[in-house]
Amino acid sequence: MWSVDEHLADILEAVRPLEPIELQLHDAQGCVLVEDVMVEIALPPFDNSSMDGYAVRVADIEGADEEFPAVLTVIGDVAAGSDGLPGDRAVGPGEAARIMTGAPLPAGAEAVVPVEWTDGGTGGGPADTMRSLSDAPEGAGGEVRVHRPVEARAHVRARGSDVKPGDLALSAGSVVGPPQIGLLAAIGRSTVKVRPRPRVVVISTGSELVQPGEELTGGRIYDSNSFALTAAAKDAGAIAYRVGAVTDDADTLRATIEDQLIRADIVVTTGGVSVGAYDVVKEALSSVGDEDEPGSGIDFRRLAMQPGKPQGFGSIGPDHTPLLALPGNPVSSYISFELFVRPVIRALMGLPDVNRPTVQAVLDTDKALTSPSGRRQFLRGTYDAEAGTVTPVGGAGSHLIGALARADALIVLPEDVTSAEPGTDTEVILLR
Numbered sequence: 223m224w225s226v227d228e229h230l231a232d233i234l235e236a237v238r239p240l241e242p243i244e245l246q247l248h249d250a251q252g253c254v255l256v257e258d259v260m261v262e263i264a265l266p267p268f269d270n271s272s273m274d275g276y277a278v279r280v281a282d283i284e285g286a287d288e289e290f291p292a293v294l295t296v297i298g299d300v301a302a303g304s305d306g307l308p309g310d311r312a313v314g315p316g317e318a319a320r321i322m323t324g325a326p327l328p329a330g331a332e333a334v335v336p337v338e339w340t341d342g343g344t345g346g347g348p349a350d351t352m353r354s355l356s357d358a359p360e361g362a363g364g365e366v367r368v369h370r371p372v373e374a375r376a377h378v379r380a381r382g383s384d385v386k387p388g389d390l391a392l393s394a395g396s397v398v399g400p401p402q403i404g405l406l407a408a409i410g411r412s413t414v415k416v417r418p419r420p421r422v423v424v425i426s427t428g429s430e431l432v433q434p435g436e437e438l439t440g441g442r443i444y445d446s447n448s449f450a451l452t453a454a455a456k457d458a459g460a461i462a463y464r465v466g467a468v469t470d471d472a473d474t475l476r477a478t479i480e481d482q483l484i485r486a487d488i489v490v491t492t493g494g495v496s497v498g499a500y501d502v503v504k505e506a507l508s509s510v511g512d513e514d515e516p517g518s519g520i521d522f523r524r525l526a527m528q529p530g531k532p533q534g535f536g537s538i539g540p541d542h543t544p545l546l547a548l549p550g551n552p553v554s555s556y557i558s559f560e561l562f563v564r565p566v567i568r569a570l571m572g573l574p575d576v577n578r579p580t581v582q583a584v585l586d587t588d589k590a591l592t593s594p595s596g597r598r599q600f601l602r603g604t605y606d607a608e609a610g611t612v613t614p615v616g617g618a619g620s621h622l623i624g625a626l627a628r629a630d631a632l633i634v635l636p637e638d639v640t641s642a643e644p645g646t647d648t649e650v651i652l653l654r
């Protein structure tokens with residue numbers, strides 16, 4: 223028997239992060255950068271206004287108030303996207319330019335007065351908005367009364383005040399999330415070098431399996447594993463391909479796997495790994511290894527855990543693609559995925575934390591939980607972060623997918639524990 227930790231260590235020992243590739247920003251989401259990204263432009267690229275208002279010279283509005291406003295001549299508009307006043311004009315003494323948020327500060331101007339601190343060019347009281355150019359073309363000219371003074375640089379966002387050429391935008395090893403994608407786009411990068419998402423092919427096996435949506439006839443069940451594990455692979459960061467169920471025929475299974483290798487960085491199968499007469503994965507893959515290639519082939523082993531005792535691991539095909547053969551019971555396959563496949567996906571991506579987070583929680587249950595001696599048991603539970611407790615959901619049976627769907631945590635009972643009393647401090651793996 224292998225321990226859970228030995229099996230995981232054996233798997234992680236065999237996998238290396240995927241070779242980096244250059245990806246478009248959207249495709250790089252969730253991936254790990256392998257380059258230091260340097261900033262080549264200033265952000266903002268030019269001094270610009272943070273308010274809709276008037277670009278002014280500060281001496282012109284010194285001491286202004288509502289009773290004695292400073293009256294300035296409006297010489298034009300500066301819109302975002304323009305590169306200054308029409309005809310390259312500068313704002314001279316006694317002059318102002320209407321300016322929009324994000325527009326460059328025109329030559330001659332030293333600060334911006336928000337439109338609310340002026341009459342907006344109406345000759346009335348304080349404005350609450352600028353009149354649109356189409357409704358009131360005269361607003362780009364005429365006079366404006368300014369009701370409050372401002373200091374130099376007020377409401378001006380300085381060139382380079384965010385990032386400057388030569389700054390480090392993102393360091394190698396960062397995970398590219400939405401804000402990082404925003405920064406990359408803002409500095410003009412359209413692609414980045416990252417480790418790609420692994421492509422995971424999920425194959426379920428069993429002649430009893432029917433695809434959801436089809437009619438269920440005697441003795442058959444719906445294939446839930448391939449759906450759950452494809453979803454779990456995506457959730458872990460992979461690009462997941464669900465291959466429907468393959469019947470219990472070794473040649474068909476071998477041929478299916480061979481066909482899939484072209485698009486697989488990992489192959490995951492479910493079912494057919496125990497000791498029955500129709501355990502097709504074991505039958506098909508026990509002998510696929512190349513004797514001259516150390517480490518090739520699939521090793522079937524029993525783990526000291528419950529559920530998830532029978533497992534297969536190895537590599538297959540010319541590229542030695544890692545293959546994990548998980549047990550068929552729905553809860554067994556899902557827990558095996560969380561414990562062994564998820565870390566592989568994350569290791570291939572070069573992510574630092576390959577395992578789910580764990581916490582200690584107080585067991586909130588009416589009666590003691592039992593666990594087989596010598597096996598690490600993973601029970602399903604709900605975790606209450608506020609109370610610091612975990613409550614079991616459903617029993618230990620590895621067919622209880624209804625309870626699994628209500629759980630958000632796994633309660634871990636160590637190998638030497640055969641009974642866990644209510645109130646015991648327990649390790650909990652958080653699934654969300």
Ligand SMILES: Nc1nc2c(c(=O)[nH]1)N[C@H]1C(S)=C(S)[C@@H](COP(=O)(O)OP(=O)(O)OC[C@H]3O[C@@H](n4cnc5c(N)ncnc54)[C@H](O)[C@@H]3O)O[C@H]1N2
Nearest residue numbers: 426428444445446447448493494495496531549550551554
């Ligand atoms: N004599 C023994 N029998 C079994 C042992 C054992 O040690 N000695 N181990 C048990 C344990 S533990 C497990 S786990 C299972 C593992 O069996 P397999 O991996 O060979 O899985 P199957 O026999 O194919 O299926 C088991 C169970 O799960 C259902 N199943 C399978 N695939 C799916 C799917 N895609 N979606 C939904 N349900 C699925 C299948 O119908 C079976 O009920 O072996 C025990 N037996």
Ligand code: MOO
Nearest residue numbers: 529530531554620
């Ligand atoms: O160990 Mo099996 O994985 O219970 O269901």
